[in-house]
Amino acid sequence: MGQTSIKPADRAALLGFSDIVKIRNRVLEMKAGGARVLQLEGGEPFINTPDFVKQAMVRALEENQTRYAASSGIAPLLEAIRAKLARKNRIEVSTQDIIVTAGGAHGLFCSFQACVNPGDEVIFFAPYWTPIKDHVSYAGGVPIHVPWPEVRGKSDITEALNARLTKKTRVIYVNTPANPTGDVLTPAQLESIARFATANNLTVISDEAYEDLLYEGDHISIASFPGMFERTFSVYTLSKSFAMTGWRVGYIVADKPFMEFLRKLVLVSVNGVSTPSQFAAAAAVGHPAGFFDPIREEYRKRRDLLVRGLNDAGFRCPAPAGAFYLFPDVRERLGADSWKAMETLLAKTKISSVPGIVLGPEGEGHLRMSFSISVEVLEEAVAALKTL
Numbered sequence: 001m002g003q004t005s006i007k008p009a010d011r012a013a014l015l016g017f018s019d020i021v022k023i024r025n026r027v028l029e030m031k032a033g034g035a036r037v038l039q040l041e042g043g044e045p046f047i048n049t050p051d052f053v054k055q056a057m058v059r060a061l062e063e064n065q066t067r068y069a070a071s072s073g074i075a076p077l078l079e080a081i082r083a084k085l086a087r088k089n090r091i092e093v094s095t096q097d098i099i100v101t102a103g104g105a106h107g108l109f110c111s112f113q114a115c116v117n118p119g120d121e122v123i124f125f126a127p128y129w130t131p132i133k134d135h136v137s138y139a140g141g142v143p144i145h146v147p148w149p150e151v152r153g154k155s156d157i158t159e160a161l162n163a164r165l166t167k168k169t170r171v172i173y174v175n176t177p178a179n180p181t182g183d184v185l186t187p188a189q190l191e192s193i194a195r196f197a198t199a200n201n202l203t204v205i206s207d208e209a210y211e212d213l214l215y216e217g218d219h220i221s222i223a224s225f226p227g228m229f230e231r232t233f234s235v236y237t238l239s240k241s242f243a244m245t246g247w248r249v250g251y252i253v254a255d256k257p258f259m260e261f262l263r264k265l266v267l268v269s270v271n272g273v274s275t276p277s278q279f280a281a282a283a284a285v286g287h288p289a290g291f292f293d294p295i296r297e298e299y300r301k302r303r304d305l306l307v308r309g310l311n312d313a314g315f316r317c318p319a320p321a322g323a324f325y326l327f328p329d330v331r332e333r334l335g336a337d338s339w340k341a342m343e344t345l346l347a348k349t350k351i352s353s354v355p356g357i358v359l360g361p362e363g364e365g366h367l368r369m370s371f372s373i374s375v376e377v378l379e380e381a382v383a384a385l386k387t388l
């Protein structure tokens with residue numbers, strides 16, 4: 001290519017490229033070269049998309065539901081979401097307060113764009129899902145971390161939040177159950193966040209991607225607390241709950257002033273989500289009662305298997321309360337440098353993982369491993385850990 005003076009826009013510098021994707025590409029290269037890799041670095045549900053969801057897509061195609069849909073979402077999906085929000089999340093809204101997005105990532109992108117002004121400080125718990133810092137930076141915001149260990153086990157977490165409060169604090173991002181630590185915020189912790197947000201007039205972005213994967217108790221949505229709906233973007237995705245990562249369907253629930261902006265953002269960015277995917281999503285959201293019970297037990301079995309294997313191998317690894325990741329402290333066995341620890345583990349055991357530092361400086365000395373994988377592979381990983 002010849003040299004030209006053509007350059008991308010300056011805001012390209014605001015975005016990083018996911019290190020998790022770099023690791024995935026490396027693993028795929030190794031596999032293409034014939035190597036066996038025990039892939040624990042991913043973020044995919046281990047189950048397949050349920051048949052009743054696939055059949056709804058087939059029906060939609062047969063009925064030629066293949067044209068532009070209403071840009072905020074098709075009516076049957078919006079109604080299924082409204083009923084689910086009332087039933088599960090205790091958020092009572094009308095379909096006007098809901099907008100369908102191209103997955104959770106798009107929902108988060110639109111939410112951060114809709115409420116962060118340049119220079120605004122955005123508080124979130126760390127380590128965090130890597131794209132969050134990009135969403136904050138790309139909106140012109142300044143990331144402010146609260147380390148998870150500072151709030152873990154405490155019921156009133158106001159002190160940790162107040163310590164980060166400045167005149168520029170505008171938004172708090174909350175992710176429960178959390179990627180990568182599996183932390184689940186308790187009702188008392190959520191209440192302190194709600195009080196903190198109200199007292200300081202903050203907007204809340206509540207990322208509930210793992211709402212159906214809790215191993216104890218029920219999921220609680222912060223927007224269900226009195227006075228919180230008005231200041232909260234509740235962001236959901238079908239990716240993890242229904243093993244629909246490739247279908248790209250999610251949704252946001254928010255009050256009118258936010259929703260007006262969100263409608264414009266969705267329109268200008270994707271002009272509505274794939275129509276057949278939305279018909280499939282309506283079937284998923286209207287799933288039969290008890291749908292998640294056996295799935296959750298399968299996840300729990302996998303969690304317990306890998307937690308035991310890691311602890312037996314000398315890693316310090318608590319059992320997470322939600323989501324499908326483990327976040328062991330590997331310092332004693334593999335050293336404090338998590339990139340090196342990831343490489344050593346891969347070379348010696350063929351287990352791929354994500355270095356904790358990729359998920360924020362607070363993650364150093366840890367690795368993220370997904371237990372959302374077949375029991376056979378997990379058993380192989382546990383056996384390999386014994387040889388370390």
Ligand SMILES: Cc1ncc(COP(=O)(O)O)c(C=O)c1O
Nearest residue numbers: 043103104105129179209237239
């Ligand atoms: C915390 C969290 N939020 C949101 C998402 C977005 O998922 P998707 O864009 O597939 O809906 C993910 C995916 O890994 C996640 O871990």
